[in-house]
Amino acid sequence: MDKKCFVCHSLLTSENNSSEHIFLFSLGDTHPVKGIVCKYCNNWLGEVVDFDFVKTFKGLYKTVSGKSEVVSMTTEQGERFSVPIKNEQIENKPILSQSPFKFIDESNFSEHFYDSTDAETSMKKQTNRNPDKNINYNITKETSIPTFYIKPKIDKVNFTLEILKIQAEYLRSTDYNVNTLGEFIFKYANVNKNLPNPFEPFEKLLIYIFNSVIQPGFKYIPKNTDIIPGVSKAEVIRLKEIDWMFISLFGKVNMTIPIITQSFLNLLTS
Incomplete structure (x- = not known):
């Protein structure tokens, strides 16, 4: 069966097929795969998602690591x-x-x-x-402790895009037959890539997915799941008759999330 790019849906050939790291090479992915994305869309995803994700990951690691x-x-x-x-x-x-x-x-x-x-x-x-000196002190000013506010450094939009990208690419690599929300978003953004921010129509939705799906997923690690320091991995797991995905980023940020499709999103927001 002929394979197509999951972004632009062009037919993958020997000329445009690219080796793609489902996880960033810097996050421990040393085994690129082919048959997922064309080289043009691969380069585009690197520019609009992967490049900023390196900074996003560092901020998120501090948030969920307990450090x-x-x-x-x-x-x-x-x-x-x-x-x-x-x-x-x-x-x-x-x-x-x-x-x-x-x-x-x-x-x-x-x-x-x-x-x-x-x-x-x-x-x-x-x-x-100074035993030969008479030292006294008096308090001239007392300082009350002000209220400090912490502004998180996490780019929720960028992080969610990366997770949707990982999910779409991993499922494609395993021939898991489902159309993910990520494929729809990346196809739309690619068609409109000349716009200043082609992801703008989805930003509120992406933040909602981070808050409602991804962030709660940090709290659950399936039993008998190997977490290897310095290695990123993903796998589909069956929980209560529903397929979920366990994703480990560099062995530091781990999450269990549902496979995010349009039908799942409709169920979540209904």
Whole structure:
């Protein structure tokens, strides 16, 4: 049976058939396959989806990996806080960063302290270091901890497009006979690729799919599924008489999502 490009539906020949990494090579896919996409659409997908996905993946990994980090944030008043972040949420109480010890004149100095206890401890250390001096302190200003807001770095539209692309290409490579939503979206965008943003008509839908389908899928990993660090993979699994897909990106971001077709979307939004 002759195979066609899943994007433009042109017949694949020895001249236009391309070797496609279903997952990006940088995400551990070392086995490209043929018979999925023509070289013209392959290059186009690389430009409009894959290129930005590398940055999107890094942001998402921080979100779902449970990795903690401390970010320095400065208020409009110039006060610097250390803000602990985990899963794109502020994990614990932000802490006012201590400023360096600063002399005002021969008899006075200024310094930031976390609280009065910290100030007393610091003064005791200064007294022990300078036993011949009478060191006192007074609090000239108390700083209240402001409310910080975290703006996620994840491009939900781009991430969803990449997942739809992976799903469409993987199913094509296994001769799974179904028309996915991704095929429809990529065909439309390819026909209208001269527009500034050919995916614009689908952006709200793509964000909805991320929030309602993909993000919940991060929480479920099927039993007896091998997750290999540094390797990306996909497989169709049967759950409650419905075919789902397990997708592992570099062994770091893992999800179980339904095969997204137009009929599934109609059911989801009904």
